[in-house]
Amino acid sequence: MQKSLVIVESPAKAKTINQYLGCEYIVKSSIGHVRDLITRKSQHKEKNKKLSDNNIISTKANENTILIKQIGINPYKDWNAEYHILPGKEKIISDLKVIANQVDHIYLATDLDREGEAIAWHLREVIGGDYAKFSRVVFNEITRHSIKKAFEKAGHINMNRVYAQQARRFMDRIVGYMISPLLWKKISRGVSAGRVQSVAVRIISDREHIIKNFIPEEYWKINVSLFSEDKKKISMHVTHVHNKKFYPINRNEVNFAIEKMKKSLFIVKNYKEKIFYKTASPPFITSTLQQFSNLHLGFSVKKTMFLAQKLYEEGYITYMRTDSTYLSKHAIKKARTYIKNFYGNDYLPKEPNLYSNQKYSQEAHEAIRPSDIQVKNIKSNNLNSSAKKLYQLIWNQFIASQMTSVKYKSVTIIVMADMFTLQKNARIVLFDGWTKVLIEEKNINSEFPALHVGSLLLIEEIIPSQKFTKPLPRFTEASLVRELEKKGIGRPSTYAVITSKIQDRGYVKIKKNKFYAEKMGEILTVRLKKSFSDLIDYNFTANMEKTLDKIAQNKIKWKSVLDSFFKNFSKQLERAKKSPEEGGMELNRIVPTSIDCPVCGKEMGIKNATTGVFLSCLGYNNAESKNRCKKTINLISLDDFNKEENQKKISLKLIHRCKKCNMSMDSYFINQRLKLHICINNPTCIGYKIEEGVFESPLYLSETIQCEKCQNKMILKIGPFGKFFICIKKTCKNTRKILPNGEISDPKLEPIPFPQLLCKESDAWFVLREGISGIFFAANTFPKSRETRSPFVEELLRFQHLLPEKIHYLSSGPIIDENGNKTIVCFNRKTKKHYITSKKEGKFTGWSALFINKKWCVINK
Known part of the structure; x- marks a missing residue:
């Protein structure tokens, strides 16, 4: 019997496809x-063998040679x-080559986007042999019919x-490897730029700039x-006065309007009803x-795509990377x-609902939809609850997209009160x-008072x-x-x-589901705008996608695109390398302040790094390295802890x-007696202001922290992932995080x-x-074995002598629920507390108990 090899990207996908292919396929x-x-x-090793400090001549040609070897x-x-x-x-390639030599044909069944096409090409190249032996298969869903x-x-x-994917990869590689050394030299170590990521940082940074410079203006609304x-x-709502838009900006104008309306009659001048229909939004594409x-x-964007990938590989949904709203006739x-069958003819449109694709839709794929519409809820244990929710x-979105429109009655009422016009819009x-x-x-009114033109309304209250x-x-994401x-x-x-990526690199952070630009992200945006205008330009980046x-x-031709890009990019790069006086990229300089260093007495300066903004002693720049002062002072942003100040009306x-x-x-x-205000254009602008007084300090600064491991002192540090305390003993390395509440x-x-x-596995x-x-x-051989599970309460009871005082109470909980099911320990990430629950045949029973007032209380049965 002839055999064929089918190669996919993931084991889960391989397992699902294997169900639909016969024994003649591997x-x-x-x-x-x-x-x-x-x-x-x-x-690295090859470079060390071929190059030495003695034979490297600092010329542009040799620099390019070294760069080419790196990228x-x-x-x-x-x-x-x-x-x-x-x-x-x-080993994977070796095994595939062995099987490839034993089969008659090879099918490359990687994903249907460009990345999948490139993986298929790479597989063919590394396996080798006659190209006629290879075939490419693509499918939008992993079902028997589609396979x-x-x-x-x-x-x-x-x-x-493949060329399109390579062009994108090459451009990203050029930008990342060629700009990074410049940014390390001019701005800060560890800083890098990305062809598309830097544009995303700019979007957030520009919005941050608008928000910080926004001046709130007072206005009033009057509801009757x-x-x-x-x-x-x-x-x-009062909308007009003398047929002009009514925008009261102070209390005097409001009081005048209120007094006038109190003495007025409220008469309905216009009453309009209109029927309209609203169709459902299209089935999902990746972005929606x-x-x-x-x-x-x-869910974060990253988590959503991870879960969607699992759903696709298990055969539950169609391919999840698409910008097409097209649906097959079969679907x-x-x-x-x-x-x-389930909702009735009233919910079925006479003709199918069709949706137009976006202008620059990349692929002629289907929208994201269920592979089998009969599967409304996933019952498989192979997927977690988050995947099932997704x-x-x-x-829901797919089914709704093929149902009849919602029928509304729109009601608009105009009421006159002296010189004032009042309006009410509603939908039924x-x-x-x-x-x-x-x-x-959105809120929809289910009923509305019966009104007609000329109706007199009685006033109850003006608000x-x-x-x-x-x-x-x-x-938000x-x-x-x-x-x-x-x-x-x-x-x-x-x-x-x-x-x-923009979060991992520390250029932005997410707080309460919203993006905030970090100082280094703002500086990077300003520098790239000036020195690499094309790289961070919205239109240039969008046109490159086209x-x-x-x-x-x-x-x-893909190489002509790369040639044009590289030519312009190289010119900008060479100009950026020059000194600021010659038009090169501006340095991330330290801005001196009048604050004295507590160690050496020299001035301290404002410094920006990937870890944040801090004060650094200017004595560190001393030419004699032995006499350098390394004193730094952490600067804690008031936004991070002063909740009361944030809640005040900004004026x-x-x-x-x-x-x-x-x-x-x-x-x-800085401390309980000093605050420092720094211009948002720092370090380009050297403006700053010191405020003296008596200030409330953050919770974590008012406590003295002792290391629980070695009893030494712990000091505050700021890293890429936020603030934390670390033990001063270098061999200890114990740390304690600062929680969002301080x-x-x-x-x-x-x-x-x-x-x-x-372990079982x-x-x-x-x-x-x-x-x-x-x-x-967790398995003691982690990461070789990644087996994990929740502990049973009976296990903690059995070995309670091993438990520290912190979790000793968990061993005192009920070991079975009221139905005799064994109980396990779980954790609520919102309340940050452990609780006890039970399972039956792998599913939660709904029973749970909490530790309240030093005793276990059953809260659900």
Whole structure:
């Protein structure tokens, strides 16, 4: 019997596909990418052998030679690329080669986007042999019908799509490797730039700049509570005075209006009713799935894509990286049959609902939808509750998109009171349509008073309310993805990478689900705007995405695009390397202050680094390294702890303005007697202001911390992931985090070995550990074995003599519930407390108990 090899990216995908293919197919996984461009690390040994300090001449040519060896591509020789097998993938490639030599044909069944096309090409290159032996198969969903259809239409690797992926990869590589040394020299060590990520940082940084310089303005709104003739209440808003828009800006104008209206009759001048319909939004594409998941489920973009990948690999949804709202006839037919059977003919439109694709839709894929509409809720234990919630969101959106429109009655009422006009707009649902499945969040009036022109309304109350204008809101992950999509920056496959990378690199942070630009992100944006205008320009980046699409469509040659990009980029890079006086990139200089160093008495300066803003002694720059003063003082942003100040009404008087450039200032806490206000344009602007007084300090600064391990003192540090205390003893390395509320985290639980409790998946035994989700059992051979589970209460009771006092109470909990099911210890991440629950046949029973007032209380049965 002839055999064929099928190669996919993930083991889960391989397992699912294997169910639909016969015994003549061998399905194997490459576990993602198998090779990449060479890296600095992979070439380090070779470089040391070939180059030495004695034979390196500091010329531009030799610098380029070294650079080419580091990045693996040669822009000076027709973009020749040097690839290497990724570490850890050698055995996988070796095994695939052995099987490839034993089969008659090889099917490359990687994902259907450009990245998947590139993986297929890399696999063919590393396996080698006759190209005629390879075929490319693509499918939008992992179902028997789709798999069979894909293998019947097996084709060849689309090299134009591979070229588009390579062009993107090469440009990103050039930018990252060639700018980073410059940024390290001019700004700070550890800083880097990305071709698309830097644009995302700019979007957040520009919004931050607007918010910080926003000056709130006072305005008022007047609502009037009225009664109709049938005694029904109606609330209306004052909109005009003398037929002009009414915008009262102070209390005097409001009082005048109130007195006038108190003496007036309220007469209905206009009453309009209109019927309109609202269709459901389209089925999800990648960006809208990420947005809805963030808004409705609270999932990050990265988590959403991880869960969607799992759902796709398990065969539950269609491919999750798409910007097309197209639905196949087969899918529409299944949806319409389901709607008719379960909701009735009233909810089924006469013709299917069709949605137009976006202008620059990259692929002719389907929208994200369930593979089998009959599966409304996933019952499989292979997926966690988060994945099941995401699936439910996708299922609801797909079904709703094929249902009838919602029918509304729109009511507009105009009431006159002397010179003032009052207005009321309302919507009344006449038929719920697709909202039967997808509930709208907006308030809808279910009933309305019967009114007609000339009706007299009786006044009950006039309610004035003071308001202040607000700046544009900060971006959430959902709104940032929407903004990137709107500007044409990035593609469905890149949104998750963009949002996670800019956080990982410390240029932005997320606080209460909103993006805040860090100081280093703001500085980087300003420097790149001046020295690399194209790189951080919205239109340039968006046009490059369209250019990559043209490469994939064979409308333009990929190397000519790279040549043009590299030529312009190199010019900007050479100019940026010059001194600031010659037009080069501005330095991230230290701004001197009048604050004296407590160690050497020299002045201290404001310094910006990847860890944040701090004061550094200017004595550190002393030419004689032995006499350098290394004293630094942490600056704590007032936004991080002064909640009361943030809740006050912001007014012009409370905003500190720089005397040099009149921009707003960032405020920092030094100690209980000093605050420092720094111009937001620092270090370009050297303006600062010292405020003296008696100030309330953050909670974590008012406590003396002693290391629980070695009893030495712990000192405050600020790192890439926030503030923390660290033991002064270098060999100890004990740390304590600063929690968002300003409190210091409890000491970490030291791992407790439980050699008597054996793992099921390996020969290892369990160790009790503590993480962000409380205590748990983990294999002692981690990371070789990643087996983990929750501890049973009976196990903690059995070994309670091993437990520290901190968690000793958990061993006193009930070991079974009322039905005899064994209980386990779980952790609530919102309340930060452990609780006890039970499971039956792997599912939670709904029973739970909390430790309240030193005793266990059953709260759910």
